[in-house]
Amino acid sequence: KKRYPPGPKHLPLLGNLLDIPRCHAYKKFTKYSKELDSDIIYVDAAGQPIIVLSSLKACNDLLSKRSNIYSDRFHQTMSFELVDCKRLFAFQPYNDEWREARRLVVKYFTGPGKTPINNCITEFVRKALLPNLLNTPDDFFTHIRNGIGGSIVSLVYGLPTQREKDPWIALADEALACMTSTCVPGKYAVDIFPFLKHIPEWFPEAQFQKEARVGREIVARYIHEPFEASKRGMAEGTTQPSFVTRCLESLAGADEQKELLIENVSSTFAAGGTDTSVTAVKNFFAVLLLFPDIQEKAQAEVDSVIGSGRLPELSDKPNMPYLRAVLKELLRWNPVAPAGLPHMTTEDDSYKGYFIPKGSIVFGNTWAIMHDESVFPEPFNFDPTRFLTPEGQLKADMDILDPETDATFGFGRRICPGIDFGLASFWLSAACILACFNIAPELDEMGTPIPPKFEYLGKEIIAHPEPFKCRITPRSKETIALIRAGYDENSRYI
Numbered sequence: 242k243k244r245y246p247p248g249p250k251h252l253p254l255l256g257n258l259l260d261i262p263r264c265h266a267y268k269k270f271t272k273y274s275k276e277l278d279s280d281i282i283y284v285d286a287a288g289q290p291i292i293v294l295s296s297l298k299a300c301n302d303l304l305s306k307r308s309n310i311y312s313d314r315f316h317q318t319m320s321f322e323l324v325d326c327k328r329l330f331a332f333q334p335y336n337d338e339w340r341e342a343r344r345l346v347v348k349y350f351t352g353p354g355k356t357p358i359n360n361c362i363t364e365f366v367r368k369a370l371l372p373n374l375l376n377t378p379d380d381f382f383t384h385i386r387n388g389i390g391g392s393i394v395s396l397v398y399g400l401p402t403q404r405e406k407d408p409w410i411a412l413a414d415e416a417l418a419c420m421t422s423t424c425v426p427g428k429y430a431v432d433i434f435p436f437l438k439h440i441p442e443w444f445p446e447a448q449f450q451k452e453a454r455v456g457r458e459i460v461a462r463y464i465h466e467p468f469e470a471s472k473r474g475m476a477e478g479t480t481q482p483s484f485v486t487r488c489l490e491s492l493a494g495a496d497e498q499k500e501l502l503i504e505n506v507s508s509t510f511a512a513g514g515t516d517t518s519v520t521a522v523k524n525f526f527a528v529l530l531l532f533p534d535i536q537e538k539a540q541a542e543v544d545s546v547i548g549s550g551r552l553p554e555l556s557d558k559p560n561m562p563y564l565r566a567v568l569k570e571l572l573r574w575n576p577v578a579p580a581g582l583p584h585m586t587t588e589d590d591s592y593k594g595y596f597i598p599k600g601s602i603v604f605g606n607t608w609a610i611m612h613d614e615s616v617f618p619e620p621f622n623f624d625p626t627r628f629l630t631p632e633g634q635l636k637a638d639m640d641i642l643d644p645e646t647d648a649t650f651g652f653g654r655r656i657c658p659g660i661d662f663g664l665a666s667f668w669l670s671a672a673c674i675l676a677c678f679n680i681a682p683e684l685d686e687m688g689t690p691i692p693p694k695f696e697y698l699g700k701e702i703i704a705h706p707e708p709f710k711c712r713i714t715p716r717s718k719e720t721i722a723l724i725r726a727g728y729d730e731n732s733r734y735i
């Protein structure tokens with residue numbers, strides 16, 4: 242008899258389907274893992290095996306070291322078929338089409354030659370994020386989206402981007418919301434019982450069909466329209482050099498198949514980076530509000546490194562260990578993608594004597610890994626010093642797990658290809674915000690600070706905070722002048 246990993250008791254047919262919550266499922270998985278004292282657990286979703294790995298070692302052993310059989314994606318009827326995300330390589334099975342897409346990304350976005358990426362991030366922070374925060378601070382959620390998301394869209398498509406309310410970013414936003422909310426495992430009955438996809442939209446309880454139709458239309462527009470606009474701009478000479486223009490030039494005379502590939506890679510890359518990086522920066526605002534002492538200490542470090550008369554640059558990063566530790570702690574304390582993106586096995590396997598069937602959905606439970614008290618004592622406390630030596634330098638030999646490199650960005654062959662981009666935009670935004678602004682709680686009519694409240698609904702793959710309020714004020718006249726000098730107020734465009 243096959244010995245499956247330990248798991249909660251399950252019902253016949255339904256298995257643990259009724260035990261898996263629709264929100265924050267990773268927390269329930271963490272609880273099971275603790276109760277069963279095992280870093281590998283087995284959950285049965287109406288016959289669909291789910292393996293949850295709750296230690297970095299188990300994730301590395303399986304998702305990384307055996308990534309030849311752990312790199313497939315779960316075929317979710319809702320997102321993959323009904324919303325038609327199958328064109329996006331993040332959702333694609335582990336096959337030649339995915340490999341070809343991934344090769345293009347690696348060629349253009351990773352390794353040496355990242356200067357265009359860094360320049361683009363710097364430009365968007367200085368010409369969009371900072372001026373917008375200065376001019377209309379209450380809309381900071383939108384500004385983060387426009388500043389961070391805009392840099393990715395611009396880098397990929399080279400289209401002129403508006404400093405505020407850019408229509409391409411708005412379209413990307415809408416499409417992302419559809420993608421991330423429809424690919425949550427266990428959320429839709431049609432993912433468990435695929436025959437439900439044949440139910441018509443007018444049928445009672447077929448709300449998912451309406452959601453799928455709306456999502457399908459937006460995702461199709463998002464994949465196609467910016468790509469076509471970029472091609473048009475290339476012909477008219479109005480597009481800046483970008484991933485799309487470079488690919489099309491190097492594949493001159495490319496056939497329709499190759500164009501579809503470039504379109505797929507562009508939209509996936511732009512989508513993969515936007516929500517994640519934007520969420521990390523929103524979480525940074527939350528931390529500044531919650532821990533004013535940390536804000537003060539990080540500001541002191543930034544000031545001491547940049548002196549006066551300039552803004553932080555990416556090259557300052559090695560000289561700001563405290564800020565780096567704050568950002569590591571933020572990625573640990575509140576992971577952007579707490580359960581990562583599920584992988585799937587393509588062959589039977591065994592681990593620690595347990596049988597793992599082919600076709601299992603495999604989660605690397607980042608939340609559990611980052612809140613393991615044996616690795617991070619008092620894991621729910623926000624404490625950047627856990628990454629620092631007593632002298633205030635970053636621990637060199639990271640005897641402790643490093644959230645910048647471990648788990649946060651996934652595992653194995655599917656690991657996030659936007660790590661460099663994500664970390665650079667996160668760091669530069671944080672350093673510039675600290676250099677230019679004080680972030681404080683809102684005041685009530687009596688002038689008393691309102692204690693900040695944060696809510697994470699946990700309904701999607703990315704754990705974004707619900708909108709919250711804060712007071713963002715420039716730190717000095719000098720910072721106002723520096724921000725104003727960095728962009729052209731008379732132009733709508735960046």
Ligand code: HEM
Nearest residue numbers: 331513514517518577578582650651652655657659662663
């Ligand atoms: C804080 C920032 C970010 C975080 C936390 C993050 C996290 C992740 C995670 C957990 C995965 C799943 C990996 C796996 O399956 O094991 C992923 C995949 C991916 N990410 Fe990121 N990411 C970030 C930024 C970015 C950026 C900036 C880009 C692009 C500009 C990007 C593009 C992608 C793509 C295309 C995939 C799909 C890879 C594939 O399936 O082959 N990400 N990311």
